[in-house]
Amino acid sequence: MILANEWLEAEINPKGAELKHLRSKTHNHEYLWHADSRYWAKTSPVLFPIVGALKGGTYQYGGNTYQLPRHGFARDEVFEVQQLSGAEAVFTLRDTDETHNRYPFAFRLALRYQLDGRALRCTYEVHNPDDVPLLFSIGGHPAFATPAGAGGLSYTDYYLEFPEDEALHCHALEDNLISPEIRTITLKNHRLPLRYDLFYGDALVLKTLKSSEISLRNHVNDRAVRFRFAGFPYFGIWAAKGADFVCLEPWCGIADAVGHNQRLEDKEGIQRLDGGITWTRSWEVHVE
Template sequence: MILLENENIRVTFAAKGAELRSITSKINGLDYLWSGDATYWAKFSPVLFPVIGALKDETYIVDGKEYHLSRHGFARDHDFEVEQISDSELLFTLSSTEDTLKVYPFEFKLDLRYIISGSSVSCTYEVTNPAEKELLFSIGGHPAFAAPLTADASYEDCYLEFAVDESLTYFKISDNLISDQTDTLHLDKAKLFLKHPLFYDDALVFKHMESRAITLRNTKNEYGLHFRFNDFPFFGIWAAKDADFVCLEPWCGIADGVHHNQQLSDKEGIVSLPPGEDWKRIWEVEVF
């Protein structure tokens, strides 16, 4: 484990996938991330790159050639180079190789920059295009937060509080792809109480969420977290079946739709980065 800590929090990471592994408050002793129990889901906070969700038939087309990637891409399964910038900052780097070019025909440099401050940890995705052609990619977060945090609360005592939205329309998933069917969640004073059946049909996928901050709280005690994100056009909320966590997932990109033509350049939400340019997005979690 790789460690950052200050007087308020202790945060650990793994080089594999540049994955955030724990966020422990020194004030109350609570770890706010999911435990990684393999009975339900063995990951903690994977980075989704260069695709988010599933591709139709795990296949996409670039310049007339078919390529194959599994769900959420390959970055989460690769070891990143690690550099400690300061006592409060870590930089994880993954670059294209001969092996990645076989399944993803683009040169890239992907940096994940983690910074702690007070009781907060931020994650910055930085993508650089070193090539002489455009770089097409999607990227997003998948952090899983413990729900509940303490033994005196249950999953159903936990709720998400949205900064702006009064209702949320989500797109249903069909065979891992985004369907045309939608449903609407009507919030109770901006609150969505967690229930395991919410996620029995996979993630809730939002294309038009207005909130750029979500708070995870519960009715039994004062512990929780604020999750903030900007400039992510898509958002997912998910949990494994009957598991006591909730994933808050800001995305630049989305799974293939059921009618997608498999051309990567036509993929909904795909980011096109010109030669020699950089791109970045940030999400942040503050625990209390």
């Protein structure tokens, strides 16, 4: 499914309602990772109804035990194309008998993509059609290309800019779970230089980020991405080992802590949505 305006062209796959391409029409530049399966075969999956991993791969709710894979199941489901126009598309996923085996809630999840000038906005809309509260987490996982070898660039020419932060306080992951250990990375001029080994220990998990906008830039040319994500209390930064991309991940939810009791209602960051209510959050990509 293709969206286009004067400046941008975006392609979305109904499987996972996943953004696959974001190209500049003025200089033919691709801003997204090209999904090389040798490293990581996705580009921008939606994380729902959980973010991260569950302790033991299971959770408890209503006296029953359920299993969910890391980041949930929505990224592997085929969404219904609800709306498609020149610069806007809406993809919808609803609960089924099969999802109830893993997640005992009624829900309607919509991903709305909109082009606006040189920006793409992705809005998550979660609706509870039931009378009982809906418990969920949700997050984004877009991977932005950092093409080494193009125009003389190397991975270390790229950096992330955090306008409101002078240091990053990163929670360590232990078997994909949040450990009590915190590592502090001091930023110089609000910048985090990218290096492959930065992610050898998995994602940088942030709970106290002050910035609600992060820029991906480089020292060689003017190509840049400004990523805005107001309203997401958690954030992850990740890349596959040795791959030329960086994921900027806004989360409403987080992986289980090492000592979590596995009860869904006690999960950190869980969202509680009453019946008949629709919950929304958006992130935006502004390209230069």
